[in-house]
Amino acid sequence: MWNEAQLDEALSAPDSGLIKDFKALDGDIMILGAGGKIGPTLAAMAKNAVEQSGCKRRVIAVSRFSDPFAVKLFEAKQIECIPCDLTNPDEIARLPKVKNIIYMAGRKFGTSGAECETWEMNAAVPAYVTRHFEDARYVVFSTSNIYPFAACASGGNTEDVPPSPIGEYAISCLGRERIFEYAAKHFGAKVVQFRLSYAIDLRYGILYDICNWIMNGKSVPLAVPAFNCVWQRYVNEVALRSLLIASENVEILNVTGPELVSVRYAATRLGQLLGREVKFEGEEGERGILCNSSRCVRLFGYPDMGLEEMMQKQAEWVLGGGRQLNKPTHFEESKGKF
Numbered sequence: 001m002w003n004e005a006q007l008d009e010a011l012s013a014p015d016s017g018l019i020k021d022f023k024a025l026d027g028d029i030m031i032l033g034a035g036g037k038i039g040p041t042l043a044a045m046a047k048n049a050v051e052q053s054g055c056k057r058r059v060i061a062v063s064r065f066s067d068p069f070a071v072k073l074f075e076a077k078q079i080e081c082i083p084c085d086l087t088n089p090d091e092i093a094r095l096p097k098v099k100n101i102i103y104m105a106g107r108k109f110g111t112s113g114a115e116c117e118t119w120e121m122n123a124a125v126p127a128y129v130t131r132h133f134e135d136a137r138y139v140v141f142s143t144s145n146i147y148p149f150a151a152c153a154s155g156g157n158t159e160d161v162p163p164s165p166i167g168e169y170a171i172s173c174l175g176r177e178r179i180f181e182y183a184a185k186h187f188g189a190k191v192v193q194f195r196l197s198y199a200i201d202l203r204y205g206i207l208y209d210i211c212n213w214i215m216n217g218k219s220v221p222l223a224v225p226a227f228n229c230v231w232q233r234y235v236n237e238v239a240l241r242s243l244l245i246a247s248e249n250v251e252i253l254n255v256t257g258p259e260l261v262s263v264r265y266a267a268t269r270l271g272q273l274l275g276r277e278v279k280f281e282g283e284e285g286e287r288g289i290l291c292n293s294s295r296c297v298r299l300f301g302y303p304d305m306g307l308e309e310m311m312q313k314q315a316e317w318v319l320g321g322g323r324q325l326n327k328p329t330h331f332e333e334s335k336g337k338f
């Protein structure tokens with residue numbers, strides 16, 4: 001089993017496509033909201049790719065830095081960090097103007113009952129940011145929650161399916177996309193709407209959630225019957241390479257694994273790997289938050305880790321007592337209430 005340093009290393013290893021792209025990219029890179037679940041290994045990958053491409057380029061992590069584990073990784077990789085509360089436009093005004101932005105800041109859990117906080121974070125902050133950085137390139141982390149629920153037989157929502165978000169969190173995420181679209185139209189911003197569906201990092205993610213239910217003797221709910229998920233190393237790689245496809249015409253990219261994963265199948269296989277009995281709850285529904293990632297695969301190739309290997313690594317991590325973030329995905333939520 002990997003230890004945590006080896007996991008971080010695996011998630012932040014660039015492949016040759018990224019190193020080649022970084023030779024072609026111009027300008028420094030800033031990651032806004034870098035202190036969360038994905039940002040630290042994404043920033044570390046950017047730093048590795050800069051070093052391996054031989055180009056001089058600043059990689060700047062911007063966040064409030066509330067997670068000490070993230071801070072430890074930034075320090076170990078000697079990544080430049082600028083503390084900033086992005087809800088404060090005066091603090092944004094002090095950030096150096098760079099050409100390349102990976103935009104990861106957002107708010108999801110806690111939305112029910114505090115909806116205005118989510119709107120400030122997901123819709124107002126993008127307006128403050130785009131008025132400061134104006135015509136930069138932006139890879140904007142978004143979510144598959146903005147699509148309608150799709151039937152399992154459909155093959156998942158493609159980028160051509162019009163948004164139809166359910167619940168205030170998902171609607172505010174569409175708001176975030178629209179503000180960046182406005183910046184493309186009016187300030188010359190180059191934008192990719194990076195619609196991510198469930199990264200797997202072992203410390204959190206859908207596979208972790210299912211293992212957690214199994215280990216605690218809880219039943220696995222089947223009402224949302226299927227999902228897509230993707231190895232976080234691939235997410236980091238595709239996010240950084242997407243800087244080169246950012247466009248004033250606003251590119252949309254679904255980012256997830258190519259497998260449509262049955263919850264029953266995944267839980268049964270994880271139960272075997274964990275050596276535990278699996279209990280199920282309810283009947284299988286027909287629809288889920290399902291995305292079609294064909295465009296991403298066409299542009300950037302298949303993810304380097306498939307479902308079976310992710311499940312094996314996830315079970316090893318859980319059995320070995322690997323650190324968990326205690327941040328469930330709530331992928332089983334079907335009413336959009338977070």
Ligand SMILES: NC(=O)c1ccc[n+]([C@@H]2O[C@H](COP(=O)([O-])OP(=O)(O)OC[C@H]3O[C@@H](n4cnc5c(N)ncnc54)[C@H](OP(=O)(O)O)[C@@H]3O)[C@@H](O)[C@H]2O)c1
Pocket residue numbers: 032033034035036037038039062063064065066067084085086087104105106107108121141142143144196197198199200
């Ligand atoms: N992880 C997934 O599987 C997944 C799936 C779909 C979509 N997404 C979206 O992709 C983005 C990145 O994912 P993630 O899992 O890394 O999200 P995350 O864990 O929520 O990280 C975002 C980070 O943004 C920072 N932030 C929040 N408010 C801020 C503020 N006012 N000023 C400065 N920084 C602030 C926070 O770090 P500090 O406390 O250090 O400020 C937070 O940890 C998010 O928008 C998420 O919703 C993620």
